[in-house]
Amino acid sequence: MQELSIRLPQIPDAAPLEPYEADLLREMYRRMVLIRQFELKVNELFLQGIMPGTIHLSLGQEATVVGACLALDADDVITLTHRGHGQALAKGVSADALMAELFGKETGCCRGKGGSLHVGDMSVGALPAIAIVGASSPIAAGMAFAFKRRQTSQVALNFFGEGTANKGDWHEALNLAALWNLPVVYLCENNLYGVSTHITEAMAIDYVSERAAAYGMPGSTIYGNDPIIVYEAVKSAADRARAGDGPALIECLTYRRGGHKRDDPGTYRPQEEVEAWFKTDPIPAFRDRLLRDDRFAASAIEDLQAAVMAAIDASVDYALASEAPAITSALEHLYVD
Amino acid sequence: MQELSIRLPQIPDAAPLEPYEADLLREMYRRMVLIRQFELKVNELFLQGIMPGTIHLSLGQEATVVGACLALDADDVITLTHRGHGQALAKGVSADALMAELFGKETGCCRGKGGSLHVGDMSVGALPAIAIVGASSPIAAGMAFAFKRRQTSQVALNFFGEGTANKGDWHEALNLAALWNLPVVYLCENNLYGVSTHITEAMAIDYVSERAAAYGMPGSTIYGNDPIIVYEAVKSAADRARAGDGPALIECLTYRRGGHKRDDPGTYRPQEEVEAWFKTDPIPAFRDRLLRDDRFAASAIEDLQAAVMAAIDASVDYALASEAPAITSALEHLYVD
């Protein structure tokens, strides 16, 4: 076993918040809290045996997905992974439709046909998730290709995990994107593990971003638990892409606050590593920064949190009250006329 | 269209031959001539309409395949490509068995079941060729894996073209080989084109070897039309692999003296490029070096050439005289008992 400690977190100094508008900062925080509380609720519903299927929670990775999605425009698109709840909420999928989807209800964002592994909503630019590792990377390039052909100045962002960078589809996608100068951002959520497999057991280099050079694309590795850092990196990559300068690879170092999926205790992770990373929880860190800023009163933050909790409870009520799809719908939506 | 001239050949100075044994040099030359004449004969047989199937000739790439294979031990193995005749002859597949295979005869190296796209002979360490671009790269890693597990100190060498480096299988293979430190040499015959597509139209970097770093493996680009240069590079990569230091990627710059396959005139190649590369023909260049060396008399070289011609004629006779496989053999060799 290789040494794991090379991956203990190195937390950069927090940048000042002044340059950012209060609305943006508030929304960053709100979406992170929304994702955190949504995932905790989902976990609880599972433990109660109420929720069907399987789940891969994004607890701990909120700063990366929120920083990335808020750096995009509303008509930009993202592709989601098997760990897609956070990505979906970050891009603006409604908590109601998401929760209903997890319950397999007709009011779900995919009418109950998708489930946790395939959540998404095209109307907010979230392509329903692809759960096959690596498979979404060329599809993101293809959406970017369409944007480029139509000169819409939209951008596509492909979320993927560090374990995904060993799949052939990913490689072919990055090469095509760089070759054809497509407006796509490859965004790696490097949480150090693919299921139980540490990155050092899956590749003989230190960082996924080192691969960018192999395609002739810029690559960078950043701290992923600060939404501002992620926001800035994605913003400039997206600007660059819109300007016609092609794709970029951004690797965000972050950490799962739990196992790979619901039933995984995650005990393969060394205690030292878990403890060090758990201290980097993005949400309290960002709250503290907000509270140090005059524009945010403690009470406002608390109201915001309360509103999020209420919204999540409402989403559960909504989902539970929704109808299951009609049996006949099993035969629908295969072909379009 | 990108600028093609970045790929005009730069011919390094020829190294002195003294350090090399006469037998080795003679064999180098003999195999290069054998391949050249074999391919010319095959082409002729095709034009006469005698030979079935399709062919991808290796004319012009003789120095690379011969330099590489002579740097290997007899019990090392190679994997072959769709352009496999030269690779097969370089590794020691008999011209008779090869020619008979191209004619689909029972005496062919694959009993007529393979044909030009699948030539090989396990008894000389040439795995019957895989014609799916990129698919042989992980298989070569797997053979190396077996060598490592058994501590045999054998090495596997994977031939592939520069166009192949954009396939997912290739990427996954290089990552696995580097990660597990396997005794495998990835040898790229960079002839600038995949069919009609120039390397600059297929990747946004200059050299395939730039990708080695993405896997944590050493990579180098060398002039591929000097068999000594190729020999040295492969020898040291193989030594390194045998010593347990893992794989390497060697990119050999070379050129096809013809189209992609039989019926391709190759007119997509700029005249300037064709002319410049045709001047680098490895065979006359190496003959001249031999003739400048006291150990090789002109007459001996001529005898060698005559012997090669006779062997090729004999191989045609052998192939034509051989029986076609029995019809019943179509149902054999699917499963082993």
Next chain:
Amino acid sequence: MLTDKPRASPSSSRELTIVQALREALREEMRRDDQVFVLGEDIRIGGSFLFTLGLLDEFGPERVLNTPISEAGFVGLAIGAAIQGLRPIIDFQYGDFIFTAFDQIMQQCAKLRYMSGGQVSIPLVFQLPTGASGRGAQHANSVETVFFGIPGLKIVTPATPFDAKGLFKSALRDNNPVLFCVHKHLYGSRGRQLAASSISRGHVPDDEYLVPLGKGDIKKRGADITLVANGLMLHRSLNVAEALEAEGLSVEVVDPRCLVPFDTELVIDSVVRTSRLVIVEEGNERGGWGSQLAAEIASQAIGYLDAPIMRVAAPNVPVPFSPVLESAVIPDERQIRSAILELMEH
């Protein structure tokens, strides 16, 4: 104009090969709809079967995209482009290489619409040379067979220039993924072998027409026995049927044209009349479309049969290179003829 059959067209009697018909269809559709584009390996110079010959000049490199050798990559890319409203056609050099993009097609392309509850559609056509043509096992797959069972795709296997053009235009205007599989011996591209039969070249009207997906066609009427065959096997079957006609046996030859959707009714109608069924396909006997057809007839029309359902197909081995072996494995006219005669003895 939606039509099934070439109508006599006094104004013109152009005889085309399939590749000429396809290229014409492609050109017309690219002129008609600027969202249509084509991508693939070496298509700048025409691609393997010259499907795109000359298109670069008219439509430029933005719409005729030469790709790296990255099948999974450019299939995925085409899926993404189609989701965003473009209409890609992927030209495969040989259909055999599609297996390196299999997951993209089976798990993404075929399912994304369904699993998103209808949120996306993927108008995407795959141009796939299929079947054996003297190149050994890895270049001889009956591609259509491998995808036959996967829900969410449509599969077309045209056998005549008229059908090819009309079906290709329908495929391009369809909003679902379509695998368009043409036998390598049927294109009639320069330098390639063309099957010898009465239908390998044929009249293609000047006027625009479409042949609908999912409707089969009776290529020869007959009363004694029904033979269903597609692709190259249709040509061989017709040759046999024409010869047997002279010998007094009346064979009805049904061309399904599309494997998905499959015009099972047309076959049932025919079987009701003839009471005998032979199914001919080039692919391996195990798991082909022929087994599905046989199963459907055995479940829906078994009562009309006077004899077992006979299948002619390749034995369950890869395609060997040696010409004598390849001909032994791929059904030929002799085999088709004996199957018919054997079945007539029941």
Next chain:
Amino acid sequence: MLTDKPRASPSSSRELTIVQALREALREEMRRDDQVFVLGEDIRIGGSFLFTLGLLDEFGPERVLNTPISEAGFVGLAIGAAIQGLRPIIDFQYGDFIFTAFDQIMQQCAKLRYMSGGQVSIPLVFQLPTGASGRGAQHANSVETVFFGIPGLKIVTPATPFDAKGLFKSALRDNNPVLFCVHKHLYGSRGRQLAASSISRGHVPDDEYLVPLGKGDIKKRGADITLVANGLMLHRSLNVAEALEAEGLSVEVVDPRCLVPFDTELVIDSVVRTSRLVIVEEGNERGGWGSQLAAEIASQAIGYLDAPIMRVAAPNVPVPFSPVLESAVIPDERQIRSAILELMEH
């Protein structure tokens, strides 16, 4: 000892689940032959279905290899290792991910021996969890169906712990590539749903035994109708057959156990006795192994049938997530029962 049936074993009455039986088989074979090794994603901690749980401790990381997520890469690697005489087993988390390595299996693994004229052999076992288990369309494929038509592979679909162990050992000792497909609801791994039936746990002898590949097994004798089913569907079919027995209908239940080679004779023997055939499979109705079986019966034994051949299978759609929809699509006991009763009315 080659055997087909669990014999009463007085010395022991161990009841195992399939995953326990498989793990035992794997451990025994790894002890017996040090060329056997296993590789796959996260198998260090047991893999998705705990097939390799605890093996790392006994055999070490040289023989229990945790891979990156690189299916085409490690399948190709295993092919190369097998060619050089090792005996790899690949553990797939879900069989559904094998499609990203499809080309390696279809074009290389299945063909290399044949196209090399017998120069190589590839002893390689794929451990593949198959079928639907509440996870949506991309994790619910009937993997065995997709590979069914490809010559050069063997395909096993065991349904009981006894069969699983004996077949797995035979697969491991076979010198050809074998896809070993176990339904996700049949492993009985911790935390996973296990099908409720009389055979989902069962006696596995202490003594070594092998179950030969290619031999089916009559899981329940009956006189009135033959029902052929595998995997999870065998469990559901047995439940139905046991219930109908009480109602006076005698259903014979045949488990093919292997899809390739398929024990067609066993089915024909049964049909000769019962004159009625229902085929039940989980995969889509189009192109499944059931269609091949129906086609074979319609060609070889049509004269023995008193009724159409009835098939029960999923409709031709992907598997939807919503539990109500998944149950509507995957054949259940109610559907199997009505099919039997409907066929009895003929």
